[in-house]
Amino acid sequence: MTSTTAATTTTATTATAREDVATLAERAHRVRERVLEMGAGETGTHLGGSLSAADLLTVLYGSVLRVDPDRPDWPDRDRFVLSKGHAGAALYAVLAEYGFIPSEECADYAKAGSRLAAHPLRRVEGVEFPTGSLGHGLSLAAGAALAARRLGRPSRAFALLGDGELQEGSVWEAVMGAAHHKLDNLVAVVDRNGWQISGTTEECLSLEPLADRWRSFGWAVREVDGHDLPALLAVFDGLPDPEGRPTVVLARTVKGRGVPMLEDRKKSHFVKLTPKLHVRALAGLRNRRERQQ
Amino acid sequence: MTELTIAQEAPAAPEPSWEERYAGPSREICRRTLAELARRDPRIMCVDSDVGGLETLFADLPEQYVNVGIAEANLIGMAAGMAASGLVPFAHTLSGFAAARACEQIKVDVAGNDLPVRIIATHGGLSAGHYGPTHHAVDDIGILRLLPNLTVLVPADAVEAEAALIAAADHPGPVFLRLGRSETPLVHRGPVDFRIGRALTLADGDDVTLIATGPHPVLMARRAAETLAAEGIGARVLNMHTIKPLDEEAVLRAAAETGGIVTVEDHLVTGGLGGAVCEVVAARGGCPVRRIGVPDRFSDRVGGELDLLRHAGVTPERIAAEARLLTGAAV
Numbered sequence: 001m002t003s004t005t006a007a008t009t010t011t012a013t014t015a016t017a018r019e020d021v022a023t024l025a026e027r028a029h030r031v032r033e034r035v036l037e038m039g040a041g042e043t044g045t046h047l048g049g050s051l052s053a054a055d056l057l058t059v060l061y062g063s064v065l066r067v068d069p070d071r072p073d074w075p076d077r078d079r080f081v082l083s084k085g086h087a088g089a090a091l092y093a094v095l096a097e098y099g100f101i102p103s104e105e106c107a108d109y110a111k112a113g114s115r116l117a118a119h120p121l122r123r124v125e126g127v128e129f130p131t132g133s134l135g136h137g138l139s140l141a142a143g144a145a146l147a148a149r150r151l152g153r154p155s156r157a158f159a160l161l162g163d164g165e166l167q168e169g170s171v172w173e174a175v176m177g178a179a180h181h182k183l184d185n186l187v188a189v190v191d192r193n194g195w196q197i198s199g200t201t202e203e204c205l206s207l208e209p210l211a212d213r214w215r216s217f218g219w220a221v222r223e224v225d226g227h228d229l230p231a232l233l234a235v236f237d238g239l240p241d242p243e244g245r246p247t248v249v250l251a252r253t254v255k256g257r258g259v260p261m262l263e264d265r266k267k268s269h270f271v272k273l274t275p276k277l278h279v280r281a282l283a284g285l286r287n288r289r290e291r292q293q
Numbered sequence: 294m295t296e297l298t299i300a301q302e303a304p305a306a307p308e309p310s311w312e313e314r315y316a317g318p319s320r321e322i323c324r325r326t327l328a329e330l331a332r333r334d335p336r337i338m339c340v341d342s343d344v345g346g347l348e349t350l351f352a353d354l355p356e357q358y359v360n361v362g363i364a365e366a367n368l369i370g371m372a373a374g375m376a377a378s379g380l381v382p383f384a385h386t387l388s389g390f391a392a393a394r395a396c397e398q399i400k401v402d403v404a405g406n407d408l409p410v411r412i413i414a415t416h417g418g419l420s421a422g423h424y425g426p427t428h429h430a431v432d433d434i435g436i437l438r439l440l441p442n443l444t445v446l447v448p449a450d451a452v453e454a455e456a457a458l459i460a461a462a463d464h465p466g467p468v469f470l471r472l473g474r475s476e477t478p479l480v481h482r483g484p485v486d487f488r489i490g491r492a493l494t495l496a497d498g499d500d501v502t503l504i505a506t507g508p509h510p511v512l513m514a515r516r517a518a519e520t521l522a523a524e525g526i527g528a529r530v531l532n533m534h535t536i537k538p539l540d541e542e543a544v545l546r547a548a549a550e551t552g553g554i555v556t557v558e559d560h561l562v563t564g565g566l567g568g569a570v571c572e573v574v575a576a577r578g579g580c581p582v583r584r585i586g587v588p589d590r591f592s593d594r595v596g597g598e599l600d601l602l603r604h605a606g607v608t609p610e611r612i613a614a615e616a617r618l619l620t621g622a623a624v
Contacts, residue, residue, distance in 0.1 A: 079378070122406060128377065133401055139367045140402060143374020143382075150338070150356060151379060170398075173367035181359065 019062040021229045027097050028058040028229075029289050032258045034093035036273065036281050038109040044272025045109070045118065047262060049162060050090035052193035052253040055227045056160060057087075057094040060189070064236045065158065069099040072125045076153050079128050079144040083137020084162035084191060085119035091127070092116050100126035135168030137161060138188055142178045145186035145246075156185040156239070164196030167205045172217070178246045179218030186246040187239060188219075191226065193255035197269050214248045226251030260284045315479055319454035319508070320415045320472045324350050326458050327383055327413075331357050337462070338375055338382040342368040344415065347385060365390045369398035369410070376408035381462070387421075388414035388471050392433035403467045404440040411461045412469045417447065418507055418559030419587070419605070420473035422597040429601075430471075431587045434506075435564025437469050438537045444468045444489060445536040449511040450480040453534055456487035464489065475598070477508035480515070480532070492540040498527030501616045502547035505557040506533045506566045509602055510585075514557050517612035526620055533566055544573045548580040553619030555583045557612055559602060562586035583615040 019027070031054045039045045061067070065078045082091050089109060096103040101124060108114035115124050119132025129140050141159035148155040165171060178186050192210070194200055201207050211221045220241035224231050232251070241247050255269075256262030259281045262271065273281055315322065328350050331337040341347045341360040351358035361368050365386050372382040384391075391399065391414045403410045414433070421428035437445050444464060448454040454472060461468040485493065492504075495511070496518045505514035511532045518528035529551055531543055547554055554574065556567040567584030574582055587605045594604050602608070 075379070079374075129373075129402065130405060133397060135366070136370055136398065136402055139370025139398070140374040140377075142367070143371035143376075144378050145374075146359065146371065147375040147378035147380045150375075153378075155378070157374070170366035170370070173361070173364035174370065177361045177364060177367050177371065180362070 021233070024058055024062050024229050025292075027062060028055050029285070031058055031090065031093040031097055032285055033282065034096065034103070034106050035089045036259070036278060036285065038089040038092070038106060039271050039281075040273040040275065040278035041109050041111070043110040043118065044270060045089040046086040046269065047271040047273075048195065048255040048265070048268030049084060049191065049193065050087045051257045051259060051262065051268075052226070052255045053084070053087045053090050053160060053191045054093070054257065055229060055232065056189055056191060056251055056253070057090055058097070059229060059232045059236070060158060060160075061094050061098045063233055066156075067126070069125070072100065076155055078155055079141060079157040081129050081137040081141045081157070081159045082120060082127075082131055083159045084134070084165055085131030086162075087160075087191075088116070088118055088120045091120055092124070095124070095126045134162070134165040135170040138171055138174035138178070141188075142174050142183055142186055145178070145183040146181060148185055149183070156187065158187045158189060160189045160191060163190055163192045163194065163201050163207060164204070166190065166207055166210075175214070175217045175219065182244050183246045184240040184244045188246070188248040190248060190250050191253050192250055193253045194264075195255045195266055195269065199266060211250055214250070218245060220245040220247040221250060222247060223250045224252070226253035227257055258285050258288055260288065311482060312479065315451040315455075316476070317451065318474065318476045319448060319451045320413075320474070322451045322455045323413060323458045323470070323472060326455050328354065330459070330462050334381065334462075336379065336381045338380050340368060340372050340375070340382045340384045342384070342386045344385045344387070365395040366398050369395040369412070370402050372410045373398070373402035373406065373408050376403075376410045377406065381409055381411070383411045383413055385413045385415075387428065388417040388430035388433045389428060391469070392430060392436045396436055399437065399443070399469075400440055404443040407442045407466050409465060410467050412467075413472065414469060415472045416474045417471035418473065419598050419601040420475060420559070422474070422601060423595055425595070426591065426593065431560050432564070433471060434536050434558070434560045434566065435568065438565075438569060442466050443537065445471070446489065446534060447471045447506045447536060448534050449506075449508050449532050450477060452479060452481040452485050453487055456485055457534065460487060460489050473508055478512060480508070480511055487534070490535045490538045490540055492543040493532040493534065494529065495532050496528065496530040498522075498529040499551055500527040500620045502529040502531060502551045502554045503557060503612060503616065504531045504533050504544070504547065504554055504566065504570055506536060507559045509598065510557040510559055510607065513607065513609045514612055516609040517616065520609065520613045521616055524622065526616065526622055528616055536566060536569060539569050539573065541573050541577070544570055545578050548574050548578045551580070552621075553581040553583070555585060555612055555615045555619065557607065558586045559607060560586055561589055563589050581619055583619060585611060585615060
């Protein structure tokens, strides 16, 4: 166990610089700005779930994942699967922020002939698996985690799931399987923003007591405020679970986070921002940021 | 040292006959072959979904065996995740559960990413017999041949099944290998030149062509050809062990050189081999086609595989009758 930890730490320093909270906050702000731009494009986007996941994705790419934009196929990289594929806009913004794709490319989001589908395609650098149909990502990540163990590689596998997505039965097949096979290099991150298309998760198909459910399936459960950057860093610093279990990070988030007119609202699920609303949303985002600084 | 001495003194085991070597269900041959391949190639993973027996066969290869339990979606999803990281997973389940239940994982995760996952699917067609329609897979070929990238193999006996498994292991893309449940008579009495996408000609003839896929349909087509031969009708018999990519050249040759085609399968008459052959013939060169297969309706008949096939109208007599109609011979 000790030697594994030592080896992975060494790899981390070569692959990803660990960014401090101030840098992460600045990047997360730019990510949100880019997401709003995509939401103001011709198609609109899944704004609410992209904004709720923005901090999680930024922390993962900035300080947790051992990935390298110059070597997207590096065999020892960590695997990241955006299981809630509808947050593709947030993923593109983060991939642009960290140099996987040119930041100008975000302007092509969902346009005819572009690579940036609303749900991600594999031909975008940094996208390991195309996603969009919910309930696939945790199995894919579990397979990658098992392969890393079998091949003796230090890679870990991360899947970011929506909370509504947890209503898919296939998620729980993967939850059972990963715990049974003691995949301690597998991490599920749940964007617990509490909403899905038709209302709150608890109104639609209740998920609580969510932590108890994961725990009873044999997972190490870490609950955290999904917008508290230092707290998120601390949670990911605690990996892997000392008891050899896969870890789920239940990240309490706010749908539409950062843009007051969208926050914690059902209607933020999919939004096409008119030019006027785009200006208003950006102003709201910047005001919030200034108040936090 | 002692063991060595004993081994040297033991009389040499007699070479098994061809029939002994290929005795037993095709799925058993495939498992043994897979275990042999796995010993030579550490990238091979046997991924089990509680199908039974694999755990024993892989007992001495624990690192290359993983059981995900009765969870087909996770079976296919995890296999895709493994394949993307450089392993060569062979995912085992029943054909109906793979094709229908885990269809989306096969579509999005496996075929969509062109990943080298091999799906070993047993109980194809009506081979689950008396188990009833939940365990029958008469729509699996139709569902899966729609998926780009996916190679769909239906070996006709244990000899072909072994060859197909070896071919699948070396294939760069995803493969679906459809096997039956019980032992079926051997089609081949010697080594077979099995190539993915190349139909095997089991009998030559210029009057009519019988194209069959799956163990009983192939045997029945050959028997029908023998009956027709006695009547002076030359029936070509093609064993179409690869549904996708279909051997279009062989189909078009049959259309051009013989008076018509009869397709035979243990699958719905819609969407399977008959459908695939009709697509090629209608688009690229006409000849009459008669399709023999399971009728387009749900059936709750209870019976064994051969009984169910007979009930569905898949018999050598029917094949011969359809062939006679195509040649204009008196029925």
